[in-house]
Each structure stands twice: as structure tokens, then as C-alpha cells.
Amino acid sequence: MTAFLDFEKQVAALDRQIAELREMGDDPTLNIENDIARLEDKSSKLLRDIYSKLTPWQKTQVARHPERPHFKHYIAGMFDDFMPLAGDRNFADDHAIIGGFARFRGQRVMVMGHEKGDDIPSRMKHNFGMAKPEGYRKAIRLMQLADRYNLPVVSLVDTSGAFPGIQAEERGQAEAIARSTEQCLALGVPMVAAIVGEGGSGGAIAMAAANRVLMFEHAVYSVISPEGCASILWRTADKAADAATAMKMSAQDLLAMGVIDSIVTEPVGGAHRAPAQAMQALGDEIAKQLQSLQGLSREQILHQREEKFLGMGRA
Known part of the structure; x- marks a missing residue:
């Protein structure tokens, strides 16, 4: 139930x-x-x-629903012949970010995304989707492989943020996030990112600086969590609902501001109530966006992505 x-x-x-x-x-x-x-x-x-x-705070609750589809469900329901690639060739393999070669509706792609886990053992294994530096360095390696073999990149974002622990800071968390974001922007192949749950802080943007950014109807995308924002502004997390409204973190607000490119409609009651229907809608939109980028030269792809991000915030 x-x-x-x-x-x-x-x-x-x-x-x-x-x-x-x-x-x-x-x-x-x-x-x-x-x-x-x-x-x-x-x-x-x-x-x-x-x-x-729904209010922005209620959308946040829906985006965090424990039964919402996770990366492994999208891989099983939307992709074929998935071949996971592990490790960052430097320190370790971070299970919070998973990625590898796959086929999407017959097209070869590189797919990567956050995995939160859906029970206590898997959540511990995947660190609740909060990646450490080695996770972002793995993402960089995957994107470089995609660029080398001329494969489109599909990124599925669902994280409350990058792991904030001292070990991650000691291993260069900020630098890894910055370099992953830089690699997104430097890709000479099409990249489509989808915010499928939470899109939290640099942990999300490091895998979402794409040519096309999609977002589920009840997903959220922000620089900080509502609780974190409320704790800073009001010194209490009890104001999280007010913070969520003020931050304009819903898909509808972000589309109006040009931060995302398209909203993917969810089944009534959220993606967790009809995962197959949600995946079909997401797959259709990803296919549409990849098709719109097909045939563009490397220079055109880079220019389009540059203009997209430079254009944000312009009056």
C-alpha cells in the first residue's frame, strides 16, 4: 500500500x-x-x-517520497543493455552515483544518475544519493568517455545535495563538483538532464548543466534545502514551508525563469503511484529532446549550451 x-x-x-x-x-x-x-x-x-x-513545500514532500522511482527503476524500465562502469580511477567507487553505457529506444547513450536506495541497507550502501568527490569524478570519467565515442549523455538527478562530511571535504568536494559542472558544459555531444526527484545544490547542478534540462511536475530544484534555508534565515527549520515558497523551487517557477526547458507531467498523485506511466512520459520527453539536438555539430552544441546558461537571469 x-x-x-x-x-x-x-x-x-x-x-x-x-x-x-x-x-x-x-x-x-x-x-x-x-x-x-x-x-x-x-x-x-x-x-x-x-x-x-500543491504548495512548494508539499511538492518537496512528494519529491522525497520513499516509493518514488529511483535510478535503478529508470534503468530497468527505460533502458536496455545497461553496462555499469565503476570507479573514478583515483580513489574509490561511489555508489551514490551510478552510470554506464546503455541503449535508449535503440540509440546508444551514456546514462548516469543518483541512486538513493529504497530500504535501509540500500540507502546506507548508496549514502542516500549524496555523492562524495569520487562520485563526481566518476561522472566526469563517464562524460569524457561519451565525448570520445560520440554518445549522447542522459543524466537523472535525484539528490538532496552532495555529501557534507569532513572526509568529502578533505578529498576535494568543492573542486570535484566544479569540475563535473565544467565537464557538462564542455561536452561536444548532446546532454539531456532530468530532475526526477530532488535537485539539491551543487550536488545536482554538477550533473545537470545540460543542453536540455527537464523536470518532473512535482520535483524540486534549488540551491539549498528548505530546511537549510529556514535555519539560516529564521534560525529554525520550522519555517521550511515559507522557505520553499520564497525560493521558487518548483518546476512551474523554474520554467517561467528559464532555468529548465520542459516539465514532464506526472500521474495523478505523483510518480510513485504509477511508476510505469511516469517513466513512459519521461522517456517520451527525453527522446523528443535528443531528437531536437540530433545532427548539430560539436560547435553548435557547445554554443547552444553556452547561450542557455548565459541567458538565465537576463531581463
Whole structure:
């Protein structure tokens, strides 16, 4: 059963009633199909109404939903012949970032992204999607390979931010993030990045400085988490909802400002409620954007990316 968020309590109550009625429905003397259909219709309409007017803070909660599809699910559902490549050829293999060669709808690509994990052991293994310097250096190596073999790069971003631990700082976290961002911008092949959950701080931009930046309808993308922003401005994380609104971190706000290029519609209730439908929509948009970049020369690709980022913030 789907885990319900705080603002979905009414939907949760209706779904509990439906489940109880279904259990009673095993009794042949009862005929409650009409009641079940009525409650299902009411639940569906309520869910649609709630998700049509989510606040930025509520979108943040949806983006963090533990059942939301993760990188491994996208690989299984959208790509074929995935061949993972490990290590940064310098220190270690960071499991927070996974990548390698794959086929996307028949086209050879380099795909990489953050993996958060979906249970306690896998979350520990993948460090909750928070990469260390070796993770970004692995991403650099993958992008350089893609450039060498003339393969488009597809990046799936879902991280609360880069790992903030002292070990990461000792190994050059800021430098690794900067160089990964630089490598994105220097690619002579098309790059399409998609914010599929959280796009947090430099940990996200290091893999999202692409020709086309897509974003799921209920994903978030910001320089800092709402809790972090609230702690700085108001000295309390209790103001996270206010911070989320002020930061304009939703896909709708970012599209209006030109930070992203396209919004990918999610199933009603979020990608976690219908992962296959969400993946189909994302795949269609990635394919569309790759097609629009096909045939461009190396110089045209570099120029397009340069103009995109230099144009942000212009009146």
C-alpha cells in the first residue's frame, strides 16, 4: 500500500474504507460494489484536486517520497543493455552515483544518475544519493568517455545535495563538483538532464548543466534545502514551508525563469503511484529532446549550451 503524506489524510481515510469494504465483499450475501465504486470515484477526485494545487513545500514532500522511482527503476524500465562502469580511477567507487553505457529506444547513450536506495541497507550502501568527490569524478570519467565515442549523455538527478562530511571535504568536494559542472558544459555531444526527484545544490547542478534540462511536475530544484534555508534565515527549520515558497523551487517557477526547458507531467498523485506511466512520459520527453539536438555539430552544441546558461537571469 502507498505511504500517504500528511496532506493526503482524507484520501488515506477513504482508501481504508474501500479496503474494509473489499474485505466484506467476500461475503456472497452482500452487494457493496456500488459503494466501493462511489468511494473510489470520490478518492480519485479528491486526489486530483489536492495535486492540482500543491504548495512548494508539499511538492518537496512528494519529491522525497520513499516509493518514488529511483535510478535503478529508470534503468530497468527505460533502458536496455545497461553496462555499469565503476570507479573514478583515483580513489574509490561511489555508489551514490551510478552510470554506464546503455541503449535508449535503440540509440546508444551514456546514462548516469543518483541512486538513493529504497530500504535501509540500500540507502546506507548508496549514502542516500549524496555523492562524495569520487562520485563526481566518476561522472566526469563517464562524460569524457561519451565525448570520445560520440554518445549522447542522459543524466537523472535525484539528490538532496552532495555529501557534507569532513572526509568529502578533505578529498576535494568543492573542486570535484566544479569540475563535473565544467565537464557538462564542455561536452561536444548532446546532454539531456532530468530532475526526477530532488535537485539539491551543487550536488545536482554538477550533473545537470545540460543542453536540455527537464523536470518532473512535482520535483524540486534549488540551491539549498528548505530546511537549510529556514535555519539560516529564521534560525529554525520550522519555517521550511515559507522557505520553499520564497525560493521558487518548483518546476512551474523554474520554467517561467528559464532555468529548465520542459516539465514532464506526472500521474495523478505523483510518480510513485504509477511508476510505469511516469517513466513512459519521461522517456517520451527525453527522446523528443535528443531528437531536437540530433545532427548539430560539436560547435553548435557547445554554443547552444553556452547561450542557455548565459541567458538565465537576463531581463
